[in-house]
Amino acid sequence: MLRCSVFGDVEADNLVPFRSGRPYSAALLGRRIALKGSPEFVSEAGLDPNAVSSKHVQSMAGRGLRVVAVAQRELSEHDARRAGEDSEFLERCCSEGLEAVGLLGLADTLRPESTQLVRDLQGSGHQVRVLTGDHPTTAAAVAAELGLDVAREDVVTGPDWENFSRAERRDAVRGSSVFARVTPEQKVEIVQALETDGRVCAMVGDGANDAAAIRVSSVGIGVASTDSDPARGAADIVLLDGHVGGLTDALDEGSQLWRRVRSAVGVLLGGNAGEVAFSLIGSALSGESPLNARQLLLVNLMTDALPAAALAVSTPSENGSDKSEQMDTHALWQTIAVRGCATAIGALAAWLLARTSGRRRRASTVALVALVGAQLGQTLLESRSPLVVATVAGSAAALATLVSTPVVSQFLGCTPLGPIAWGQAVGCASAATLLAALAPRVLERIAAPEENTEGQSTIRKTPTRTSTAYTSRIGGVSARDSVEISEAEIKEAGTGESDTLVSVAAGSDTSPNSRATRDES
Numbered sequence: 152m153l154r155c156s157v158f159g160d161v162e163a164d165n166l167v168p169f170r171s172g173r174p175y176s177a178a179l180l181g182r183r184i185a186l187k188g189s190p191e192f193v194s195e196a197g198l199d200p201n202a203v204s205s206k207h208v209q210s211m212a213g214r215g216l217r218v219v220a221v222a223q224r225e226l227s228e229h230d231a232r233r234a235g236e237d238s239e240f241l242e243r244c245c246s247e248g249l250e251a252v253g254l255l256g257l258a259d260t261l262r263p264e265s266t267q268l269v270r271d272l273q274g275s276g277h278q279v280r281v282l283t284g285d286h287p288t289t290a291a292a293v294a295a296e297l298g299l300d301v302a303r304e305d306v307v308t309g310p311d312w313e314n315f316s317r318a319e320r321r322d323a324v325r326g327s328s329v330f331a332r333v334t335p336e337q338k339v340e341i342v343q344a345l346e347t348d349g350r351v352c353a354m355v356g357d358g359a360n361d362a363a364a365i366r367v368s369s370v371g372i373g374v375a376s377t378d379s380d381p382a383r384g385a386a387d388i389v390l391l392d393g394h395v396g397g398l399t400d401a402l403d404e405g406s407q408l409w410r411r412v413r414s415a416v417g418v419l420l421g422g423n424a425g426e427v428a429f430s431l432i433g434s435a436l437s438g439e440s441p442l443n444a445r446q447l448l449l450v451n452l453m454t455d456a457l458p459a460a461a462l463a464v465s466t467p468s469e470n471g472s473d474k475s476e477q478m479d480t481h482a483l484w485q486t487i488a489v490r491g492c493a494t495a496i497g498a499l500a501a502w503l504l505a506r507t508s509g510r511r512r513r514a515s516t517v518a519l520v521a522l523v524g525a526q527l528g529q530t531l532l533e534s535r536s537p538l539v540v541a542t543v544a545g546s547a548a549a550l551a552t553l554v555s556t557p558v559v560s561q562f563l564g565c566t567p568l569g570p571i572a573w574g575q576a577v578g579c580a581s582a583a584t585l586l587a588a589l590a591p592r593v594l595e596r597i598a599a600p601e602e603n604t605e606g607q608s609t610i611r612k613t614p615t616r617t618s619t620a621y622t623s624r625i626g627g628v629s630a631r632d633s634v635e636i637s638e639a640e641i642k643e644a645g646t647g648e649s650d651t652l653v654s655v656a657a658g659s660d661t662s663p664n665s666r667a668t669r670d671e672s
Contacts, residue, residue: 421490497583
C-alpha cells in the first residue's frame with residue numbers, strides 16, 4: 152500500500168526523468184524525493200536490500216504484470232536546496248539511501264490480434280523473438296500468452312547478454328525466444344547477432360527505444376501509436392492505427408510482389424533464352440535457322456506481349472511449377488534456366504520430328520507452334536487467373552488462325568498443318584510444360600542433401616494475401632550493409648530451420664512508465 156504522503160499537491164522542485172540507462176524517474180518535493188523505478192534498482196539503492204520482496208515481485212510478474220517499485224528519501228535542508236538546483240546531485244541522491252514504499256503492478260494487456268499474429272508467423276515458417284525491458288518473469292508470462300513455449304529460466308536478461316562471449320551470444324539468439332531487461336543498445340546488438348548468424352531479421356517496435364534496432368535490421372517495421380515518431384521515422388514499413396495484424400499482410404504482399412516479378416521475368420528471359428538456344432542448335436544441325444525473321448517476331452508477339460503483361464499483374468498460382476518462395480537471385484536464375492531449357496528442348500524435339508516426316512517449311516511451322524505453345528503452357532504454370540488464362544487462350548487462337556490461313560501462313564513462311572503435325576507440335580509443347588513443372592522439384596530434392604551437409608537452410612516467405620493495412624516509408628525494403636561471415640561460421644550455423652526471422656520489440660525497456668497496450672505482436 153502506498154503512503155499518500157509520498158505524493159501531494161506540491162509542485163516538484165526538480166525532476167529526474169527516465170531515459171535509457173536510467174531505470175527510474177524521480178521528483179524532489181521539498182525535502183522528499185519520490186521515486187519510481189525497477190524493483191532491482193530500488194533494492195540496490197535502498198537502505199534495506201530486503202525491503203523489496205522478491206517473492207512479491209515474482210508473484211506479480213508471473214501474472215503478467217509490469218512491476219514498478221516506489222521509494223522515497225528524506226534530505227537535509229542543505230541537500231534539498233542543492234538538489235533543487237543541481238540535477239546531477241539529485242541523481243546521486245537517488246542512487247542510495249532509498250526507503251522502499253511499495254510495489255505497483257500494471258496490467259499491460261496484449262493487442263487483440265497479437266496471439267493470432269504470432270501463430271500465423273510461426274505457422275508460415277517464421278521465428279519470433281521478443282525483446283523487452285520488462286522483468287524476466289513478466290516477459291515469460293506474456294510470451295506464454297502469445298503462444299511461445301518459454302520457461303522463466305530460458306529467458307535471457309540484459310545483464311546476462313552483457314557477460315556473454317561472441318559464441319555465447321550466437322547460441323543465445325539461436326536458442327532463446329525471449330530477451331528481458333534489455334536496453335536499446337542491447338536490442339541493436341541482438342538484431343546484429345541474428346543477422347550475423349545468417350538470418351533475415353525484421354524488427355517491430357513502436358517506441359523511441361526501438362528506433363535504433365529498427366534502423367539496423369534488414370526490415371524495420373514501426374507500429375503507429377502514441378509517442379511512436381522515432382520508431383516510425385526509422386522504419387521501412389509503418390503499420391497504421393497500431394494494427395499489428397497488418398504485419399502478416401505486408402509479408403504476404405511482399406512475397407506476392409516478388410513472385411509476380413520472378414514469374415514475369417522468368418517467363419520473358421527464360422522464353423527468349425530458349426528461343427536463342429533453339430535457333431543456335433537448329434542452325435548448327437541444318438546449316439540454316441529453323442525460323443525466319445517473321446516467325447521470330449511472331450513468337451515474341453504471341454508470348455512477350457499480353458501473356459507476360461497479364462502474368463505481372465495477376466495473383467501467382469499456389470500450385471505453380473516452382474513453389475519455392477526464395478527471395479534471392481539464385482531462385483530467379485534457376486527459374487530462367489529451367490524455362491529456357493524446357494522451351495528449347497520442346498521446340499527442338501518438334502522440329503526434329505517434323506523434319507523426318509515432312510518438308511522444311513512444315514518442320515519450321517511445327518517448331519513455331521511448339522515454341523509458342525511451350526511458353527504459353529509455362530505461363531499457365533505460374534498463374535491461372537482469369538486474365539492470364541484469357542490472354543493465353545487468345546494468343547493460342549491467334550497463332551492457330553495465322554498458321555491455318557493460307558495467304559497469311561505463306562507470308563509468314565509457314566504452311567497449314569494437318570492432324571499429325573498439330574499432334575507433334577502440341578505434344579512437344581505439353582512435354583516441355585511438364586518438364587518445366589517437374590524440374591524445380593527434382594532440383595530441390597537434389598540440392599536438399601547438399602544443404603543439410605553444408606549446414607545451410609532455405610529462406611522462406613509467406614503465401615498470398617493482399618491488404619492496405621500498412622505503408623512504406625521509402626516504397627520498399629531498403630538495402631543494408633552486408634556482414635561477412637567466415638566459411639567455418641556458416642557451416643557451424645546449420646540448424647535445419649527456416650532462416651527468416653521476425654524480431655519483436657516489447658515493453659518499454661526499463662521504464663516504469665506503462666503504456667495502455669503492450670508492444671508484443
